[in-house]
Amino acid sequence: MNANILKGYITLLLAWLLIAGNSQAVSAAEHFSIIAAIQTDSGRDGQQQHLLSEPALSVPTEAQLQKVKIKSRLDAANSAYRQSILAVSRKDLNAAYTYLQEAVQLHPSNLDYLQLASRLAFALGKYREAETYQVMVLKIANASLQGVDHRMAALLDNLAVIYIKQSRMEEAEFLLRQGLALREQALGEMHPWVAISLGKIASLKMHLDQPHEVEGLLTRSLHILQTASGEDHPHAAWAMHRLADFYRSQQRLAPAESLYQQAIAIWKTDSGDRRLNLAVSLKGLGELYVAQERLDDARAQFEQMLALLQQVFGGEHPAIDAARDQLARLDQELHSGQDEVVDGADRSEHRAILGSTQQHRS
Numbered sequence: 001m002n003a004n005i006l007k008g009y010i011t012l013l014l015a016w017l018l019i020a021g022n023s024q025a026v027s028a029a030e031h032f033s034i035i036a037a038i039q040t041d042s043g044r045d046g047q048q049q050h051l052l053s054e055p056a057l058s059v060p061t062e063a064q065l066q067k068v069k070i071k072s073r074l075d076a077a078n079s080a081y082r083q084s085i086l087a088v089s090r091k092d093l094n095a096a097y098t099y100l101q102e103a104v105q106l107h108p109s110n111l112d113y114l115q116l117a118s119r120l121a122f123a124l125g126k127y128r129e130a131e132t133y134q135v136m137v138l139k140i141a142n143a144s145l146q147g148v149d150h151r152m153a154a155l156l157d158n159l160a161v162i163y164i165k166q167s168r169m170e171e172a173e174f175l176l177r178q179g180l181a182l183r184e185q186a187l188g189e190m191h192p193w194v195a196i197s198l199g200k201i202a203s204l205k206m207h208l209d210q211p212h213e214v215e216g217l218l219t220r221s222l223h224i225l226q227t228a229s230g231e232d233h234p235h236a237a238w239a240m241h242r243l244a245d246f247y248r249s250q251q252r253l254a255p256a257e258s259l260y261q262q263a264i265a266i267w268k269t270d271s272g273d274r275r276l277n278l279a280v281s282l283k284g285l286g287e288l289y290v291a292q293e294r295l296d297d298a299r300a301q302f303e304q305m306l307a308l309l310q311q312v313f314g315g316e317h318p319a320i321d322a323a324r325d326q327l328a329r330l331d332q333e334l335h336s337g338q339d340e341v342v343d344g345a346d347r348s349e350h351r352a353i354l355g356s357t358q359q360h361r362s
Contacts, residue, residue, distance in 0.1 A: 077106035134159045150186035153179035195224040218243045237266035260285040279308040
C-alpha cells in the first residue's frame with residue numbers, strides 16, 4: 001500500500017474516533033492493533049511490488065537443454081570407459097566388459113569403445129557379441145574413411161578372426177582376401193603389410209587342410225619381407241620359420257631343415273631380445289630331427305629351447321612345463337631305443353652261441 005494513502009487512512013481513522021466520543025470508543029490497544037495490521041499489510045504490498053520489479057529468470061532454450069544432456073551422456077560414457085580400462089589392468093575382464101557395454105550404450109558411435117568391446121567379448125568367448133561390435137566398427141570406419149584406405153584391412157582381418165572362431169571359414173577367407181586386395185591397392189604389392197595378409201591366408205588354408213596354395217603364399221611373403229627389410233632381418237626370419245613349418249608338415253624335411261637353420265642364425269645374431277623366437281625355431285628343428293630319428297640332435301635343440309624359456313619366464317610357466325614334457329618323452333624314446341639295441345645284441349649273441357653248440361654236437 002502507498003505510504004501517502006496509509007497516512008491519509010490513519011488521519012481519517014483518528015478523526016472518526018474523536019467524533020465518535022465515548023459512546024463508540026474503542027480501547028487504545030485495539031487502535032494500535034489496527035494500525036499494526038495496516039502497516040504489516042503495507043509491508044507485504046511493498047514486498048510484492050519489489051518482487052514484481054525484479055527481472056524474470058532466464059529459461060534455457062530446447063537446444064541448450066539438449067546440449068547439456070548430450071554432454072552429461074558423453075561424460076558418463078567416458079567415465080564407464082575409464083573404469084573398464086582400470087578393470088582390464090586388474091585382469092577383471094568381466095567387469096571391464098560390463099563397463100564397456102554401458103559406455104557403448106551411452107555413446108554408440110565411439111570407435112575406441114566399440115573396438116575394445118569387441119576385443120573383450122572375443123577374449124570372454126562371446127563371439128556373436130564380438131561380431132556385432134566389430135561390424136559396427138566397420139560401418140562407422142567405412143563411412144568416415146575416404147577412398148581406398150589400408151586401415152580398413154586390419155578391421156576386416158579382426159572380423160575374419162571372429163568368424164574363424166565360429167567355424168565360418170569361407171566368410172573369413174573372403175574378408176582376408178578383401179584385406180589383401182586393399183593393402184595391395186593402397187600400399188603396393190611389395191609392402192610388408194601385404195606379406196602379413198599373405199601369411200594370414202596361408203595359415204587359414206593350412207587350418208583347412210588345403211595346402212595346394214600355401215607354398216606360393218608363404219614364398220611370396222618371404223620374398224616381400226627379404227626385399228623390404230633385408231635377408232637377415234627378423235621379419236624375414238619369421239617368414240622362413242613359417243615356410244619351414246609348412247615343408248615339415250608336407251614331409252619335405254631337407255628344405256625345412258635349411259630354413260629352420262637360417263632362421264635360428266638370424267635370431268641368434270639379432271641385437272634385440274629374440275629368445276622366444278629362437279626357442280620356437282629350435283622346437284621346430286628338434287621336431288624335424290625326431291621325424292628323421294636323429295634323437296640326439298633333437299635333444300640338443302630341446303635342451304636349448306628349455307634353457308631359453310627358463311631365462312624368459314623364470315620359474316614355473318606352462319611353456320616350461322611343455323618343454324620339460326617334450327624332453328621327458330624324447331628321453332623315454334631314447335632309452336627304449338637303447339634297450340631294443342641291447343636286446344637285439346643279446347639275441348644275436350644267443351643265436352651265435354646256439355649255432356656254435358649245434359656245430360660242435362654235429
